[in-house]
Amino acid sequence: MQRIAIDMDEVMADTMAHYLERYNADFGRNLTVKDLHGRYVLEVIDADHRERAREYFEQEDFFANIPVMPGSQDVVRDLTKRYEVFITTAAMDVPCSFSAKYFWLQQHFPFISPSNIVFCGDKSIIAADFLIDDNIRHLRNFRGEGIIYTAPHNVYETAWRRVNNWEDVRRMFLTSGVS
Amino acid sequence: MQRIAIDMDEVMADTMAHYLERYNADFGRNLTVKDLHGRYVLEVIDADHRERAREYFEQEDFFANIPVMPGSQDVVRDLTKRYEVFITTAAMDVPCSFSAKYFWLQQHFPFISPSNIVFCGDKSIIAADFLIDDNIRHLRNFRGEGIIYTAPHNVYETAWRRVNNWEDVRRMFLTSGVS
Numbered sequence: 001m002q003r004i005a006i007d008m009d010e011v012m013a014d015t016m017a018h019y020l021e022r023y024n025a026d027f028g029r030n031l032t033v034k035d036l037h038g039r040y041v042l043e044v045i046d047a048d049h050r051e052r053a054r055e056y057f058e059q060e061d062f063f064a065n066i067p068v069m070p071g072s073q074d075v076v077r078d079l080t081k082r083y084e085v086f087i088t089t090a091a092m093d094v095p096c097s098f099s100a101k102y103f104w105l106q107q108h109f110p111f112i113s114p115s116n117i118v119f120c121g122d123k124s125i126i127a128a129d130f131l132i133d134d135n136i137r138h139l140r141n142f143r144g145e146g147i148i149y150t151a152p153h154n155v156y157e158t159a160w161r162r163v164n165n166w167e168d169v170r171r172m173f174l175t176s177g178v179s
Numbered sequence: 180m181q182r183i184a185i186d187m188d189e190v191m192a193d194t195m196a197h198y199l200e201r202y203n204a205d206f207g208r209n210l211t212v213k214d215l216h217g218r219y220v221l222e223v224i225d226a227d228h229r230e231r232a233r234e235y236f237e238q239e240d241f242f243a244n245i246p247v248m249p250g251s252q253d254v255v256r257d258l259t260k261r262y263e264v265f266i267t268t269a270a271m272d273v274p275c276s277f278s279a280k281y282f283w284l285q286q287h288f289p290f291i292s293p294s295n296i297v298f299c300g301d302k303s304i305i306a307a308d309f310l311i312d313d314n315i316r317h318l319r320n321f322r323g324e325g326i327i328y329t330a331p332h333n334v335y336e337t338a339w340r341r342v343n344n345w346e347d348v349r350r351m352f353l354t355s356g357v358s
Contacts, residue, residue, distance in 0.1 A: 098277035103274075114271040
């Protein structure tokens with residue numbers, strides 16, 4: 001059975017929508033995902049907001065309250081019927097996020113066994129056939145085939161097969177039989 | 180460069196010594212590691228203590244205070260000069276242990292980058308050449324070569340090359356050039 005590793009932030013979890021919502025509320029702005037096209041969020045926000053806005057990621061409740069990416073629950077559940085599915089998240093960047101990320105998965109993806117959750121840093125350690133991730137650093141390090149999940153900061157990358165949303169994931173892995 | 184994955188509990192951390200110390204203090208007993216020969220600790224302790232003794236693993240401070248396994252710091256540091264070293268611990272069994280395990284590593288093994296720490300469940304997800312582990316379930320699942328680190332519960336296992344202590348690890352990977 002082939003194995004798919006799936007990233008959490010900006011793939012299963014709509015981290016950026018949650019981030020912008022908090023940023024806009026705190027600073028009276030109206031930034032949208034479209035404003036981030038081709039850039040990382042810290043490049044887009046006002047320079048004198050950056051320090052406080054960086055701290056969002058150091059707050060445990062930030063991770064607890066991230067909404068689920070549309071369609072991800074249904075498609076991940078269906079993937080588990082045909083593939084071994086592991087959730088592989090670079091939690092070591094943000095040690096305060098461990099528990100929140102674990103309980104978020106338990107809450108929104110209860111059909112994923114804890115034994116199939118991985119908190120890591122460098123994703124070259126992941127033994128899987130595919131990795132669905134938005135982060136080009138992780139896709140570069142990964143030893144199997146990387147699949148890039150569209151996020152504003154990666155729209156110009158062309159080195160990997162791309163999925164724009166979870167329906168694209170379904171087509172790639174469940175409908176077309178391309179893999 | 181070859182890659183070595185190393186387990187924490189009962190390999191880098193003397194988890195069982197710490198466990199017995201707490202158990203003996205709480206129940207007025209004098210169990211030693213020798214009493215565990217060939218068995219798991221929960222098989223050895225009195226039946227009516229088991230529920231409370233199982234709860235030790237659910238206490239965050241239990242993991243924070245585990246002593247370092249003798250010799251592990253020097254040998255792991257030396258391994259990092261000749262190998263890629265990842266710490267791979269089955270933290271998903273005990274979600275309350277995430278932060279304590281992370282800060283324990285930062286405190287006792289500060290030369291290990293957070294990017295080389297992995298909290299996982301099923302160690303078949305680990306892409307490495309070697310895994311040094313005391314747990315036969317993890318050694319069986321691992322896709323590279325498992326090296327069994329002696330613990331009371333595994334003394335009768337013969338399926339893997341064995342190390343009894345960190346000097347054995349040094350000899351296997353740094354002195355003899357066997358690997």
